[in-house]
Every structure is written in structure tokens, then in C-alpha cells.
Amino acid sequence: MTSYTSWGKRFKKEGKLFINLLRGADEEVLATFGEVPSKAFETIAEVDDQKWELSFDIEGTASAKLPDGRTFSANAGEKTFTKSKRIDIDMDGTEMAAINEEKNNWIIDDAQEQKVAQFTGLNNGMRRAILEFEEDAKVAKEQEIFLSWIARKTLESRMLGSSWGLTLFLIVLTPIIIFLTFS
Template identity: 65%
Template sequence: MTTKDLAVTEYTSWGKRTRTEGQISTDLLRGEEQERIATFGDSTSKAFTSTATVGDREWQLSFDIDGTASATLPDGRVFTADPGEKGFSKAKNILIDMDGTQMEAIHEGKGNWIIDDAASQKVAQFTGVNNGMRRAILEFEKGMQLPVDQEVFLSWTTRKTLESRMLGTSWALTIFLVILTPIIVYLMFT
């Protein structure tokens, strides 16, 4: 086995957010070539509806940080990601249903996640460690062949999961600092 055998050859990542005519969008890119496979209408809100253009087809998206993420494809199929009661910011497991194809994103600790299929076989992995949220790279297992629609939905779920966890952490830190500030001021002047 060489280091080339260990190289990740199949992955998706995200381009920078762009704003066109007041609309925020982000491109989903495949592999080292950075081939654009989809463009997602984006929002910084905790809950929103939007669209994505995958190839020449338009998907209807719905996301709620405390609820579910879903994509309705033009042919009527519905893909969902359900983090359960804790929502995306605190979930340890996210159940994914892509029109009958079941998968599960499993938080392994720190910022590391794996995605398993219904037979508990690893399909992909992603991480929020070392600026992983910035590009939200989803690495597929070697030889894994997924339909483009599933690849795109798993990539979007990855991004929304990492963004939600960062937002939850930022919110907790902000509250902590707001509470701590008067205490520090009091201690400085007494």
C-alpha cells in the first residue's frame, strides 16, 4: 500500500457564498477539478425555504435548525434529514431518507461524522475540525457509487449540519460572555 492508495479521490466541497441581485447562493463542487454539480439558494436564517439547481433541474428546499431538512425533486421524490428532538445543532445521529434509501449520519466525537447506509456500511465521512465547516468536504468511501441526487443531498445535509453546530456553539459562547462581562466589571472596580 502506498500513500496514493490512501488519497481521497471522491469528495464534494462548497465554493464561496455569492450574492447576485440580493440572493445568496453557494456552488457544490465535485473533486479536485472543482466541477460544479449544483447551485444552492442559501440563507443565514435558522429556518428557510429555498431552491437548488442540480444539473438543469430545480429542487425545492426546506430547512429548520430545530426540525428537519428536506428536498423535493421535480419528479416528486422527497429526501429528508431528521436530527430528532435535539435539532441539527446538538444531534448525535441524523436519519436520512432519500425516497426509500435509508442512511444515517453518526457523530463520532469532536467534529467528526460518518454516514452509514442501512446495512451499517460506511458511505462517507465529514468533519468540522480544522476549518472543515468552511468548505464542508464530504469524502466518499473509495469505490462508492451513489446517484448524483443522493450525493447532492448528502452534501447539503453535511453543510447544514456543520453550520448548525457552529451556530449553536457561537450562541452558547455569546450568552456566556454576556453573563461573564458584568462579573468581570464588578471585580475590576471593587
């Protein structure tokens, strides 16, 4: 397995938005995901000419139903994807957890608390949402794809939460600045 995945640029096809999940420096396309700019949505991903049914809700749940009937899920608990420090992941019985170490730095541990991968939102990390796998990590392709999607959705959710906070702060600050400027 190559040591990382990243995301390409969004593109339109038949009026809908899509984005490719890429593996390694040679950017092999692992999957193509339908993009929906919403806090809760259902969409599809195409993996090896097969469709995965995806569901995401910023309030705390994400899932993928694979064509063979397996279900992968992620649960952010009570704090939602925007604020959670731990996201529990179950990939048809293989359990892992995405753990926020500090600010925008995350690791993914397996059930034995061994580090499998890491990702960050720092230094424009959200744009490509690179998920780096440990050299000795044994992760199936389907798991690699799901973990990469969860990493991306986690970073997007946190960015959305930060953007709302900044917007509200500026809305409150604007009248004060205007008042002080003209008084």
C-alpha cells in the same frame, strides 16, 4: 465518482445569496444552492438546469423535493440539528444515517451500517464542509448532492449553537470582570 465534494464561496446574484457545491479537485459545479441566513427556511437548488425545492428547520427536519417528484429527507430527531448525534436520512427509499462519532467528526452509514462517507467541522471544516466518500461507495449524483447539503447544514447548525453558548457566557462574564477590575 470522485471521492469528495466541497463548497465554494458565497456569491450574490440579483440581490440573493448563492453557493456552489463542487466535486473533486477540479471543482466541477454539481449544484447551486440559494443561501438563507435563518434557522428555518425554504429555498431552491439548481441541479442540471432543474430546480429542487429545499426546506430546512434547525429544530430537526430538512427535505428536498426533486423535479421528478422524489423526496429526500433528513430528520435529526428530538435533539435538533444543533445537538443530535444521529440524523436519519431517507432518499426516496434509500436509507442512510449521519452519525456523530466524537466532537465534530461524522460518518454516513448506509442501511447495512457500511460507511459511505465522512465529514468534520474541525480545522475550519465548516468553511468548505468537505464530504469524503469511500472509494467503493455507490451513491447516485442526486444522493451525493443531498448528503453534501445535509453535511453542511449539520455543521452550520452546530456552529450556531456553539456561538450562542459562547455569547451567553461572555454576557454573564462581562459584569463580573468589570466588577473585579474596579473594586
